[in-house]
Amino acid sequence: MRAFKYFVPLLTYVGALIAFTSYGWLCFLPLIVTWILLPVLELIIKPDATNLSEVEENVAKQSRVYDYLVYTMVFLQIPVLFFYLHSMQDQSLTIMDKIGRIGTMGLFCGTSGIAVGHELGHRNTPFERILAKCSLLTSLYMHYLIEHIKGHHLIVATYDDPSSARYGENVYWFWMRSFVYSYISAWKISNGEMRKKGLPLWSLKNEMVQFQIVQVLFVTAIYFIFGWPVLGYFLLTALIGIFLFQSAHHKCPPATRA
Numbered sequence: 001m002r003a004f005k006y007f008v009p010l011l012t013y014v015g016a017l018i019a020f021t022s023y024g025w026l027c028f029l030p031l032i033v034t035w036i037l038l039p040v041l042e043l044i045i046k047p048d049a050t051n052l053s054e055v056e057e058n059v060a061k062q063s064r065v066y067d068y069l070v071y072t073m074v075f076l077q078i079p080v081l082f083f084y085l086h087s088m089q090d091q092s093l094t095i096m097d098k099i100g101r102i103g104t105m106g107l108f109c110g111t112s113g114i115a116v117g118h119e120l121g122h123r124n125t126p127f128e129r130i131l132a133k134c135s136l137l138t139s140l141y142m143h144y145l146i147e148h149i150k151g152h153h154l155i156v157a158t159y160d161d162p163s164s165a166r167y168g169e170n171v172y173w174f175w176m177r178s179f180v181y182s183y184i185s186a187w188k189i190s191n192g193e194m195r196k197k198g199l200p201l202w203s204l205k206n207e208m209v210q211f212q213i214v215q216v217l218f219v220t221a222i223y224f225i226f227g228w229p230v231l232g233y234f235l236l237t238a239l240i241g242i243f244l245f246q247s248a249h250h251k252c253p254p255a256t257r258a
Contacts, residue, residue: 006069012108013076019104020080020087027100030107070116074131077112081105081138081234085226088233102236109139109241118245121145133211137218139241142211143186150189151182163246175243 015030022029052060060066084105088098117135120128121144136142152163159166162181165174190208191201199205223231 006066009112010069010072010076012112013080016080016104016108017083019101020084023092023094023097025100027097027104030104031100034107070119071131073112073116074120074135077108077116077135077138080108080112084237085222085230085234088230089226098233102233103240105237106240106244109237110244111241113138113241114141114144114245117141117144118148121149133214137214139238140215140219140235141238141242142215143183143208146189146207146211147182147186151185171247175246178246179242 012030012033015033019027019029025032084101087101093101113135117132120132120135123129123132132145133142136144148163152161155161157164162178162185165171169177187208190206194201194203194206197205202209204210219231219234222234226234
């Protein structure tokens with residue numbers, strides 16, 4: 001029963017299906033639930049401040065239910081993305097309909113996409129690492145897997161960490177700086193690994209080279225299946241997802257020089 005509450009986020013996929021098959025305000029339904037309804041409920045419902053007992057914690061650690069929940073979100077994310085892309089081909093959509101659907105998919109890219117990819121990126125099994133890559137692919141953010149684990153965790157909250165906001169830094173400037181320098185950092189890390197192994201930088205064993213090929217093929221496939229306008233809508237949702245996820249890092253401890 002404790003695990004049951006963590007299945008509630010799966011209901012948001014129902015909201016996504018409604019948003020991608022409806023018009024008007026219903027296109028904003030997941031956004032309304034996330035940004036208005038849930039915050040209001042948090043103000044009304046008294047939070048549970050109790051923690052698991054040591055025995056309960058050990059039982060929870062052994063339970064695979066939580067793992068299956070995370071896996072399910074990946075398995076739902078990719079079909080929902082393609083359903084969204086298909087829905088954007090509807091010629092009767094108004095500007096507001098498109099904004100609602102783009103915002104909704106952007107929300108899913110930042111939460112079910114990057115956030116879930118972040119969690120699975122910390123796992124060690126090949127299966128979970130593959131799921132992490134698939135999840136991050138939906139926002140074209142696969143390099144995060146390299147930069148976060150091999151970069152951010154080593155220099156977190158220092159001046160050199162592109163994923164940590166600096167003291168007093170404007171959130172919009174942080175978005176831009178983090179977006180650009182995280183990508184550059186991932187290349188530096190991956191290229192450094194190639195040099196240590198005595199391999200050419202453009203080797204297919206270079207993870208960043210692999211990620212770029214996969215992402216280019218993914219974008220190309222979207223173009224040939226759905227066309228230019230829908231590809232543009234996809235890129236917008238990917239950016240929204242990235243900026244939404246990075247907003248959490250803006251609240252990290254102020255970065256200082258190492």
